[in-house]
Amino acid sequence: MPKLISLYIRHTIIGFVIAAVFVALLLWFDVVGLRHLVTHTEGGYLAVFLLVMFNGIVFSGVQFGIAVMNLAEPEDKDSDGGRRAPEPVLDHSAIPVKVEDRRV
Secondary structure, three states: OOHHHHHHHHHHHHHHHHHHHHHHHHHHOOHHHHHHHHHOOOOHHHHHHHHHHHHHHHHHHHHHHHHHHOOOOOOOOOOOOOOOOOOOOOOOOOOOOOOOOOOO
């Protein structure tokens, strides 16, 4: 399996585990009465499943993004930090031009 695919699968699983822990903590601490709502409603299990699924999509995307950004090679210490070229110096010996006053 290519390294990028295994990296994606690994970090997607990590993201879904984080999401499951997050939803478990939401239910454990009964945030805004969520545990009561889930346990006393007929389709409460569906709400828990959707919470884990949608939070898993978000958390796994963030986890994979962080992993990809950490793949970058370290910058050279000898580089100048990507500074731009110096601004050109304007020639201040411009020719004056008279402008007529056209006020009515």
